[in-house]
Each structure stands twice: as structure tokens, then as C-alpha cells.
Amino acid sequence: MSGKHFNVHEVGCCIKYFIFGFNIIFWLLGVAFLSVALWAWSEKGVLSNISSITDLGGFDPVWLFLVVGGVMFVLGFAGCIGALRENSFLLKFFSVFLGIIFFLELTAGVLAFVFKDWIKDQLKFFINNNIRAYRDDIDLQNLIDFTQDYWECCGAFGPEDWNLNIYFNCTDTNLSREKCGVPFSCCTKDPAEDVINTQCGYDIRAKGENEQKTFIHTKGCVPQFEKWLQENLTVVAGIFIGIALLQIFGICLAQNLLSDIEAVRESCLFT
Structure with a gap:
């Protein structure tokens, strides 16, 4: 050169x-x-x-x-x-x-x-694919937890998306303690608590939808991202x-x- x-x-x-x-x-x-x-x-x-x-x-x-x-x-x-x-x-x-x-x-x-609708579908696929691999990599786990905590969301379109993960699904064959639960990043924050309760999402999806809203965020990350994008469109x-x-x-x-x-x-x- x-x-x-x-x-x-x-x-x-x-x-x-x-x-x-x-x-x-x-x-x-x-x-x-x-x-x-x-x-x-x-x-x-x-x-x-x-x-x-x-x-x-x-x-x-x-x-x-x-x-x-x-x-x-x-x-x-x-x-x-x-x-x-x-x-x-x-x-x-x-x-x-x-x-x-x-x-x-x-x-x-x-x-x-x-192609915003196609992008939306791809984003859903991407999030769900990463939900499946949530426990496989600590960096991926931290990224998902940060996303759900920041946007106050759970799953791609709702908490039920966590059925895709072998540790959180509600099937009878699942022997995990996290069965029918969600990660702690889905939980609503209690201002009085200084320490994060990592078990706050245990068994939460076994309860009714109205009861779930008291303890976890029930909105999905895809619609929450769209909402955030609209609210911060000028900045973006x-x-x-x-x-x-x-x-x-x-x-x-x-x-x-x-x-x-x-x-x-x-x-x-x-x-």
C-alpha cells in the first residue's frame, strides 16, 4: 500500500x-x-x-x-x-x-x-428466539432483563411468550421451580424495596390476568418499543x-x- x-x-x-x-x-x-x-x-x-x-x-x-x-x-x-x-x-x-x-x-x-409490518414480525421472531435461549448465555440474559426492565414489558407481546422457554413453560413435564413464571425483570418495582426480589415472578402465570397485573408488566416489548419510538421520535x-x-x-x-x-x-x- x-x-x-x-x-x-x-x-x-x-x-x-x-x-x-x-x-x-x-x-x-x-x-x-x-x-x-x-x-x-x-x-x-x-x-x-x-x-x-x-x-x-x-x-x-x-x-x-x-x-x-x-x-x-x-x-x-x-x-x-x-x-x-x-x-x-x-x-x-x-x-x-x-x-x-x-x-x-x-x-x-x-x-x-x-415494510414496517414485516419488521414488526421479525422483531417478534427475534425476541422469541432469544427468550428460548434466555438461560444459555449471561450476556443475552442481561440484555433481555435490561430491555424488559427499561420498557416495563414482558415477552414479545405478553408474559405468555415465556412458555417458549423450557424453564418457564407451564407444561406438566417441566420440573423447574420457575415453571409458569417469568424473569424478575418482568416484575413491577416496589419503591420500598432496596434489594431486587429475583423470585417475584415465580408461579405468576398460574394466576388470573387481573392478578398478574398487580405483580408484573403484562404489556409486550414490541408494542412498548413502538410506543417509546413514537414518544421519542424527535430525539431518535x-x-x-x-x-x-x-x-x-x-x-x-x-x-x-x-x-x-x-x-x-x-x-x-x-x-
């Missing part, structure tokens, strides 16, 4: 060092995300037994850290080195890669709006617009620096 390098005073110094500083932050964040992901996998023994990755029936949250960290690491590296070394190949790679990500985000947004839209503007700004800066490098290259050819 090579590129022509020119005297620092021959190209836009402000743009060059702004791109470098901007991307080194993202590169360091990418390193942090990857470090957290690798640490989590080492704690679960995945690094010593790679085949265990396929053992989970649900989503492993560590994958999110790996993907986000990997993308940030590659983009940050290309932007930093490309700007510092005035390497046209790395700057083009940075610009094109960022453009592809922006296009994919835009496409995903349009498709999510057009603002975040996505801000990210999009940052990406466009990064592409413009990279293209500007590339133009400076190409201009210097051409002037050198004629001297």
Missing part, C-alpha cells in the same frame, strides 16, 4: 489534521469496543473453544461490540493514516467505505418505513440525522484533502 507524500505545507494542513484528530477518536473507540468483546468472550471461554459460538440459540450481544468495533477500527485507521501520510488510497477507501455505510443506513431506513430522528451529517462531513473532508493531494501531484508533474 503506497502513495505519494508531499510537503505538509503543500496541502490543506487544517483539513489534514482535523481528519486525523477526528478519526483517531473513532479508532480508539473501535479498539475499546473490540477489547470489551474479546474480554467478554474470554470470560465465557469462547476464545478457547471457538465452536461454542454456534451453541447459542439466540443472539450473542458480544457480536454487536465486535461488528461496531471492527468497523470503527478499520475506518478510524484508514482515516488517520490516510490523512497523516497523505495516502490517496487510504483516503479513497475511507471515503467510499463511509459512503457505503451511509447508503446502507439510508436504504435500511426507507425499507423499515415501507435527531440522532440519526446527526450521524448522517457527520458521515457526509467526513466524506466531504476526505474528498477535499484528496483534491489538494491530486492538485499538488499535477503541479509536480509540470515542474
Whole structure:
């Protein structure tokens, strides 16, 4: 990987060092995300037994850290080195890669709006699939508990979705103490209690629906997410617009620096 390098005073110094500083932050964040992901996998023994990755029936949250960290690491590296070394190949790679990500985000947004019912069904399938694997992975368990606690929900569309889990279902063959129950994250909070009662959901689904409402949240996470999205639409839209503007700004800066490098290259050819 090579590129022509020119005297620092021959190209836009402000743009060059702004791109470098901007991307080194993202590169360091990418390193942090990857470090957290690798640490989590080492704690679960995945690094010593790679085949265990396929053992989970649900989503492993560590994958999110790996993907986000990997993308940030590659983009940050290309932007930093490309700007510092005035390497046209790395700057083009940075610009094109960022453009592809922006296009994919835009496409995903349009498709999510057009096929919102399909997205809703896929979200239900995703949550139910993870309910089945609730006890299989501590990270997944923590993610589900956080989601149910934050949105005050239980299951994809209601507490009965926990019948999908072998520990919580109400079948006669289930010998688990958690039979016909729900995780503690489904329980309504008692302000007077300082310590979380992890057994608050035991046998709760064996009771009537009206009685259940006293102890647990009976609304599903899918409708609660839709409600949250409607209530915070301005904030969510603002975040996505801000990210999009940052990406466009990064592409413009990279293209500007590339133009400076190409201009210097051409002037050198004629001297």
C-alpha cells in the first residue's frame, strides 16, 4: 500500500489534521469496543473453544461490540493514516467505505418505513428466539432483563411468550421451580424495596390476568418499543440525522484533502 507524500505545507494542513484528530477518536473507540468483546468472550471461554459460538440459540450481544468495533477500527485507521501520510488510497477507501455505510443506513431506513409490518414480525421472531435461549448465555440474559426492565414489558407481546422457554413453560413435564413464571425483570418495582426480589415472578402465570397485573408488566416489548419510538421520535430522528451529517462531513473532508493531494501531484508533474 503506497502513495505519494508531499510537503505538509503543500496541502490543506487544517483539513489534514482535523481528519486525523477526528478519526483517531473513532479508532480508539473501535479498539475499546473490540477489547470489551474479546474480554467478554474470554470470560465465557469462547476464545478457547471457538465452536461454542454456534451453541447459542439466540443472539450473542458480544457480536454487536465486535461488528461496531471492527468497523470503527478499520475506518478510524484508514482515516488517520490516510490523512497523516497523505495516502490517496487510504483516503479513497475511507471515503467510499463511509459512503457505503451511509447508503446502507439510508436504504435500511426507507425499507423499515415501507415494510414496517414485516419488521414488526421479525422483531417478534427475534425476541422469541432469544427468550428460548434466555438461560444459555449471561450476556443475552442481561440484555433481555435490561430491555424488559427499561420498557416495563414482558415477552414479545405478553408474559405468555415465556412458555417458549423450557424453564418457564407451564407444561406438566417441566420440573423447574420457575415453571409458569417469568424473569424478575418482568416484575413491577416496589419503591420500598432496596434489594431486587429475583423470585417475584415465580408461579405468576398460574394466576388470573387481573392478578398478574398487580405483580408484573403484562404489556409486550414490541408494542412498548413502538410506543417509546413514537414518544421519542424527535430525539431518535435527531440522532440519526446527526450521524448522517457527520458521515457526509467526513466524506466531504476526505474528498477535499484528496483534491489538494491530486492538485499538488499535477503541479509536480509540470515542474
